[in-house]
Amino acid sequence: MTPSGRGPTGAAAAQLREDEGMTVNYAPPHFVEEADTRPVQVVFEGVGKVYRPRGGQEVHALADVGFDVREGEVFGIIGRSGAGKSSLIRLVNGLERPTAGRVRVEGADVAALGEGDLTALRRRIGMIFQGFNLLASSTVEDNVALPLRLAGIGRREARRRAAEALELVGLSDKARAYPGRLSGGQKQRAGIARALVQKPKLLLSDEATSALDPETTRSILALLRDINAKLGLTIILITHEMEVIRDIADRVAVIEGGRIVEIGPIWRVFGNPQHGVTRSLLDHGAPALPPGIAAGDDLVFSIGVTGEDVRGPDLFAIASALGPGARLVHGNVERLQGRPSGRLYVTLPRSVIEATALPNAAEAAFARLRAVVPHAEIVSHVR
Amino acid sequence: MSGNLLDLFWIAMWETAVMVGISGAIALAAGLPIGLILVATAPGGIFPAKWINWPLGGLVNAIRSTPFIILLVAMIPLTRLIVGTTIGLWAAIVPLSIAAAPFFARLAEVALREVHPGLIEAARAMGATRAQILRHVLLPEALPGIVGSFTITIVSMINSSAMAGAVGAGGLGDLAMRFGYQRFDDAVMAQVVVVLIAVVTLVQWSGDALVRRLDRR
Numbered sequence: 001m002t003p004s005g006r007g008p009t010g011a012a013a014a015q016l017r018e019d020e021g022m023t024v025n026y027a028p029p030h031f032v033e034e035a036d037t038r039p040v041q042v043v044f045e046g047v048g049k050v051y052r053p054r055g056g057q058e059v060h061a062l063a064d065v066g067f068d069v070r071e072g073e074v075f076g077i078i079g080r081s082g083a084g085k086s087s088l089i090r091l092v093n094g095l096e097r098p099t100a101g102r103v104r105v106e107g108a109d110v111a112a113l114g115e116g117d118l119t120a121l122r123r124r125i126g127m128i129f130q131g132f133n134l135l136a137s138s139t140v141e142d143n144v145a146l147p148l149r150l151a152g153i154g155r156r157e158a159r160r161r162a163a164e165a166l167e168l169v170g171l172s173d174k175a176r177a178y179p180g181r182l183s184g185g186q187k188q189r190a191g192i193a194r195a196l197v198q199k200p201k202l203l204l205s206d207e208a209t210s211a212l213d214p215e216t217t218r219s220i221l222a223l224l225r226d227i228n229a230k231l232g233l234t235i236i237l238i239t240h241e242m243e244v245i246r247d248i249a250d251r252v253a254v255i256e257g258g259r260i261v262e263i264g265p266i267w268r269v270f271g272n273p274q275h276g277v278t279r280s281l282l283d284h285g286a287p288a289l290p291p292g293i294a295a296g297d298d299l300v301f302s303i304g305v306t307g308e309d310v311r312g313p314d315l316f317a318i319a320s321a322l323g324p325g326a327r328l329v330h331g332n333v334e335r336l337q338g339r340p341s342g343r344l345y346v347t348l349p350r351s352v353i354e355a356t357a358l359p360n361a362a363e364a365a366f367a368r369l370r371a372v373v374p375h376a377e378i379v380s381h382v383r
Numbered sequence: 384m385s386g387n388l389l390d391l392f393w394i395a396m397w398e399t400a401v402m403v404g405i406s407g408a409i410a411l412a413a414g415l416p417i418g419l420i421l422v423a424t425a426p427g428g429i430f431p432a433k434w435i436n437w438p439l440g441g442l443v444n445a446i447r448s449t450p451f452i453i454l455l456v457a458m459i460p461l462t463r464l465i466v467g468t469t470i471g472l473w474a475a476i477v478p479l480s481i482a483a484a485p486f487f488a489r490l491a492e493v494a495l496r497e498v499h500p501g502l503i504e505a506a507r508a509m510g511a512t513r514a515q516i517l518r519h520v521l522l523p524e525a526l527p528g529i530v531g532s533f534t535i536t537i538v539s540m541i542n543s544s545a546m547a548g549a550v551g552a553g554g555l556g557d558l559a560m561r562f563g564y565q566r567f568d569d570a571v572m573a574q575v576v577v578v579l580i581a582v583v584t585l586v587q588w589s590g591d592a593l594v595r596r597l598d599r600r
């Protein structure tokens with residue numbers, strides 16, 4: 001089950017208001033996906049990565065990875081621990097080199113860059129980390145100024161620009177403090193300021209909120225979303241927290257055993273996950289229904305609301321398909337990227353089916369339901 | 384204590400201070416780069432190079448495993464080559480420095496190795512060169528540990544300097560040996576020991592205070 005509560009914003013909200021209007025919208029149920037015309041910024045081409053540790057066994061961390069990330073996009077990467085997420089993101093700024101294929105950033109093959117060009121590229125890519133990785137021996141201000149100092153910018157100018165970056169992340173009052181004195185959320189803000197101080201076009205985030213409590217996580221995500229909108233910054237974001245992806249990403253790739261097993265816009269991957277790993281990461285557990293319903297006297301149908309139809313599930317069609325006695329017993333529909341997403345549980349008492357006296361009444365009801373909502377299943381047993 | 388003996392005490396303390404001070408400075412100047420090189424050239428370091436790491440590590444181990452009194456004697460030809468004499472203060476400074484530099488280098492290496500690898504990764508990600516990683520990440524982050532290591536080195540050098548009497552360098556240890564051991568004057572020996580305890584305590588206390596000031600964690 002998925003918690004709701006986040007209101008849709010911007011265009012999505014406008015769409016929602018329109019949908020909720022009293023006028024009946026006769027738009028076709030299946031929308032044609034708009035092609036993303038933004039220029040491509042990062043491209044993975046058949047990328048593989050094999051680690052050959054000294055004296056250890058080879059580790060095939062990535063295999064056959066191909067996708068691209070567009071300018072201004074927030075691209076999420078999810079997967080279990082050890083799936084290869086960090087390996088993948090570290091290829092983007094050349095912290096690791098692929099053992100097969102190519103990673104292109106702004107057209108350039110990262111692994112083929114000489115030391116000078118790689119340094120220049122890294123200065124155009126910000127990175128934030130789970131452990132923040134701030135120098136304990138420097139003040140927040142000097143930490144944030146460090147990338148500029150490394151690039152040969154004078155102390156005064158570096159401090160001035162660090163102050164701007166700290167302003168952006170709302171940490172100006174801690175400029176002179178040492179990181180040891182900051183809370184986790186403040187440390188990550190400092191980390192973000194440091195990543196942004198060179199005005200990069202791309203931000204890499206490897207589990208940047210994993211060490212933070214839920215509320216701090218939300219504030220950091222709000223900050224990232226704000227920066228994405230304000231600066232048009234592309235963000236590639238790794239996490240194992242589904243909420244994070246749901247809140248912030250445009251598209252998501254699910255990675256398992258070093259391969260991308262699912263990729264697409266959030267509403268589709270989350271609304272209608274195809275791969276077992278995605279499902280288990282999303283934890284589509286069955287709801288706990290009261291024993292009277294779950295005991296098996298009623299037929300329970302589970303209807304996935306998958307977002308292909310922007311308007312949401314057609315309740316009249318569902319009710320008509322099942323006939324009298326159908327009840328909505330559990331459900332959740334929220335909006336992801338303006339599209340409905342969730343699951344409804346509808347029951348039909350067995351007595352109603354038996355009353356029809358037809359041999360396959362239950363199957364027939366299910367077939368009628370499938371005709372109006374393609375993502376329906378019979379749940380034989382609900383906890 | 385007679386005025387004469389008190390003078391001897393002051394002279395001995397001065398000799399110890401000069402010996403340890405100069406050798407300490409040399410050990411710092413030589414040991415810190417050696418420690419940095421050992422960390423940087425180690426496998427998985429920022430500049431992995433076995434052909435530097437192994438011989439250097441081997442040399443450091445060889446010197447560290449040689450007892451100081453043997454080093455003192457074995458170094459005589461080298462000492463003559465460097466300072467032109469084999470007795471006196473300067474003759475002690477050469478072996479003391481040579482013994483202390485690898486000792487300090489190993490301790491500094493440990494302090495440098497303890498710098499969190501995430502910091503190096505972050506520096507690489509922001510486009511730092513290897514030299515910049517040394518200068519802007521490893522050294523400042525390891526500084527409290529390095530100061531602590533240097534304190535230990537100084538204390539250990541005060542200890543070793545007692546043996547420097549063997550090459551006629553004088554110092555507190557030499558005083559204790561001549562009066563206490565050879566003339567059976569237990570009082571002088573005890574006094575020297577008390578002074579040594581005070582000096583070592585003062586050094587350790589100052590070092591700890593400095594570490595506390597530097598450590599911002």
Ligand SMILES: Nc1ncnc2c1ncn2[C@@H]1O[C@H](COP(=O)(O)OP(=O)(O)OP(=O)(O)O)[C@@H](O)[C@H]1O
Nearest residue numbers: 051053059061079080081082083084085086087088
């Ligand atoms: N430097 C390395 N040397 C050898 N093996 C490595 C190295 N880095 C990662 N691996 C291995 O590669 C695989 C993928 O690791 P990776 O760190 O990319 O996973 P991840 O998805 O980021 O996991 P987590 O969620 O735990 O951070 C793992 O099996 C890991 O043990």
Ligand SMILES: [Mg+2]
Nearest residue numbers: 085086087206
């Ligand atoms: Mg990881």
